Amino acid sequence: MNDFYSPESCRASCLRFEIDGTQVGWIPPQVAPLLTRYPEVFEPPHGGAVSLCRSLDSYGRRSEAVDGALQALRQEPSLSCLRGWRDEKYSVMPKFSDPPLMWMERAATSLFGVRRYGVHLNGYVVSDSGEVSMWLGRRSPTKQTYPGLLDNVAAGGLAANAGVKHTLVKECQEEACIPAAIAEKARPVGTVSYTYNNEEGVFAESQFVFDLELPLEFKPRVGDGEVQEFYLLPIDKVKELLATDDFKPNCAMVVLDFLIRHSFIEPDTEPCYQEFVTGLHQKL
Amino acid sequence: MNDFYSPESCRASCLRFEIDGTQVGWIPPQVAPLLTRYPEVFEPPHGGAVSLCRSLDSYGRRSEAVDGALQALRQEPSLSCLRGWRDEKYSVMPKFSDPPLMWMERAATSLFGVRRYGVHLNGYVVSDSGEVSMWLGRRSPTKQTYPGLLDNVAAGGLAANAGVKHTLVKECQEEACIPAAIAEKARPVGTVSYTYNNEEGVFAESQFVFDLELPLEFKPRVGDGEVQEFYLLPIDKVKELLATDDFKPNCAMVVLDFLIRHSFIEPDTEPCYQEFVTGLHQKL
Structure with missing residues (x-):
């Protein structure tokens, strides 16, 4: 198990995953290009970050839009983690003490580095x-x-x-x-x-x-x-x-x-x- | 109590304190100029670091040379912490598990940010x-x-x-x-x-x-x-x-x-x- 915050990690090549300007995760470099297929969900990478579209302005809208994109991405051979789809919803929030901004399928959380x-x-x-x-x-x-x-x-x-x-x-x-x-x-x-x-x-x-x-x-x-x-x-x-x-x-x-x-x-x-x-x- | 590793701290203006190329502390910006008075102990600041002179090549030599400089600095009105001189020797090492590289008077440790x-x-x-x-x-x-x-x-x-x-x-x-x-x-x-x-x-x-x-x-x-x-x-x-x-x-x-x-x-x-x-x- 390596340390993502050590100087040798891939962190420098990851993009911040942001919702409404707040970081909630890290997107690995191989994942970001796949998300551009869903411009109605993810804004194009900008300033080292990928953001959810601002039009997704509620817990429900964000969760459903991302889930739709992820369901489509289950066909993607490079995303082996999605083969472990569990139908388990995890909360996405900046810190544990913050209100959740959306839910995300458990098997997908590593693609967005959400906590x-x-x-x-x-x-x-x-x-x-x-x-x-x-x-x-x-x-x-x-x-x-x-x-x-x-x-x-x-x-x-x-x-x-x-x-x-x-x-x-x-x-x-x-x-x-x-x-x-x-x-x-x-x-x-x-x-x-x-x-x-x-x-x-x-x-x-x-x-x-x-x-x-x-x-x-x-x-x-x-x-x-x-x-x-x-x-x-x-x-x-x-x-x-x-x-x-x-x-x-x-x-x-x-x-x-x-x-x-x-x-x-x-x-x-x-x-x-x-x-x-x-x-x-x-x-x- | 603030957090030295938060983005708002004074860390960016501090110099690394190094012994033989290994960091053992942080020197605040107001302290570094005073150390240049002792060129036989401290090398001039270079590349964001102040290093002990390489000629100080043993635990005893380093400890005594730094102690000599600190004894002189006790007269310095800006270094109020040295008025709390305790004659207590603290070990200086990169990590607790490393062999100590020198000792330093307890009251001076904050001037060098040593652990x-x-x-x-x-x-x-x-x-x-x-x-x-x-x-x-x-x-x-x-x-x-x-x-x-x-x-x-x-x-x-x-x-x-x-x-x-x-x-x-x-x-x-x-x-x-x-x-x-x-x-x-x-x-x-x-x-x-x-x-x-x-x-x-x-x-x-x-x-x-x-x-x-x-x-x-x-x-x-x-x-x-x-x-x-x-x-x-x-x-x-x-x-x-x-x-x-x-x-x-x-x-x-x-x-x-x-x-x-x-x-x-x-x-x-x-x-x-x-x-x-x-x-x-x-x-x-």
Whole structure:
């Protein structure tokens, strides 16, 4: 996972994606020419930016016009990410605290580098003697993204108008069969945020992180099939795995944040402590 | 407290401070001309940077040469920060994980914008019914910086070659009479980092944050006189005070980080949650 804000990234060749003069994303150089096919939706690139047409002056009009263009672009062979179309609407806004300006299909967000928000759960148990172990999932080998890699016990994207805690409880049920009565006890503990780019576009993501101490006798079970198996691992084993390529990268970040907040990594023995903390909480 | 990395800051007019071609700080525009008086220590400004003379090729030589120049500059009326000379040596290095290239008197670090590291303690109690209250100190009215403002229960700068936990335990004893047997139980939980500038220069600071649940019957006591009084406040009262100007700014950040990590602030009810988290963990 690279850093979109590092000097070596493709950022200099990207165009700002703007709505009413406010930036809401980044458009990669290979995507911008395709958008000129829809002059009633996107203004021609100008001053390093692509803007939505000013005539699209409401949440509904913007969302529908862009969705129309995207539906047509699903035929475009170079836009492989659109083959993962999910019919999930994500909110588009400059900051999380701003009112959404439109919604956009989840699979298209990387083409516009719009910020995506999600939830991730650290599920753990504490033994009678105080030893902490962590539940991790292994992603299904048939999953479109990061097949077969280690994942948090539950995670998911935040759809338009969905509450954060509500989404967490829903994902706990769907992905790991954690009943709401248990999942409701999950505690919000911050966010992990980062921006990277690959051939599918720009990913500016912020994950709302929750910790949940699970009952010792409780075992997560495979729910919707996104995970093939769950493991309960001692913290030392989790640390070992973090140093390998076996983790989905953003899940590794969520686990690293857990290990720091729970004092399993200490500043006197980890030289990169300070860089780890700032790297986990990058400005979007 | 402003943000040195915001577009409106004075950063564009500052010069990079470099040792052997590596940046270790920022020199404000009013400071650079004074350094030209010491051509055997500082090379003339070049390409937006002031470099230490290459002939200063060791930790000891660099430290002594710069200290000599600074001792002379203590007479300079415009450098008010040097009137707070403390005889405390701070390490100068590009990142915390790098070997120090020199030491510098603490009071001078803002003139060179070198990174300063410190420790801050969140001291709190949990009542039998589970209610959390926080111990806060009020700074002495005669303290040179931020007199009379609210502070964490203990905090201090990290001197050259000092351990992080060791410094925390020492500050607990000196500032709040917390005995080592209790202070040793403090748990490292991350860092809070930020960069700001004022008339005294550029402050690039990272605080190693510790949480310590204090025994219910324990009361911190005024130690070295840096604090005039300690208060035990319920979390709701702490939240209220955070919204006022009564806190030393970086202590407010440490407390805000505590409130987020301990779920006293939640993403569904705090619109700025995401911006709070990234604002508390800025790259230096």
